[in-house]
Amino acid sequence: MSYMQQQTDEDLIAEVLAGNTAVYSELVKRHQRFVFTLAIRFAKNREDAEEIAQDCFIKAYRGLATYKQSSKFSTWLYTITYTTAMSFLRKKRMNTQSIDDEENTLQLENHVSDFNANLVEQKSAHVYLNMAIDMLAPEDAVIITLFYKGEQSLDEIGMALSMTSNTVKVKLHRARLKLKEKLQLLLKDEVKELI
């Protein structure tokens, strides 16, 4: 393990602020997968997600001196990711509605039929899961990702998304229910194999 890998995020930030800007690459390496995953939850395609994620890291770099260490660096970074992705969505005028309406149900049907074509090759629980998450509203997908993979508490998620922890709790519960619904729709007969 290299010297940089042993350092905490805060140590690396102090080094960057002291003038050793090359150290920032270690911070990027540590958080890029998660930031990219969050970005993909919004953008729904890799190219846009990569653009959002890069933008986040540049914004974080510019504002590194303003990072107050009252919260985790990751929480601060996810706040930037959320706001960047939201403005990206606004710019692109993407449809951020959930798939509860009629139009989206049609999308779902298409999705399922596309999926069935590749079923033999991609028969994996994670493929089903990612598809179900993709069908959720971006905010629901982000809350689920932050909670299960971001090692973030409800308070920290609330901080990142500018919500109270109670709101996050309610939204997480609803998002999980919606996810379950989407999974059941997708899996149909495959559920038995999954469990």
Place this chain on the structure above:
Amino acid sequence: MKLTDEAIDELLKSMELEEPSMSFTRNVMEQAKLEMPPVTLRTKVDKRIIYSIAAVFLCAITTTVGYLFTNSHLEYSISNAQLNFSFAMEKSTYSLLLKALLFADLIIALFYFDKFLRRNLNSYR
């Protein structure tokens, strides 16, 4: 067949993160090079300065209290215990200075009390 909540929880916990392109870090660092290097906005305060200011205040308070006692007529008798601080503040040339000093002390005390309360309230939230 119904999915159980536990199965969904397990599935979500084992979910894998997406991987950006191989050149992602390099692209970010190339862009970062074009930016102004971030510098800390908070200047580090030398602790010696803080200790010096504290020493000045302590000295001023001690001097004032000492002056107050040396210029008072302290009377004491066993039969009728009486402490008489007949120090005329208004006559003292130091009265204005004393008031200013006490006022500054009060402001500092209130400032730290406020900071203390804010920190404690934030930790409870």
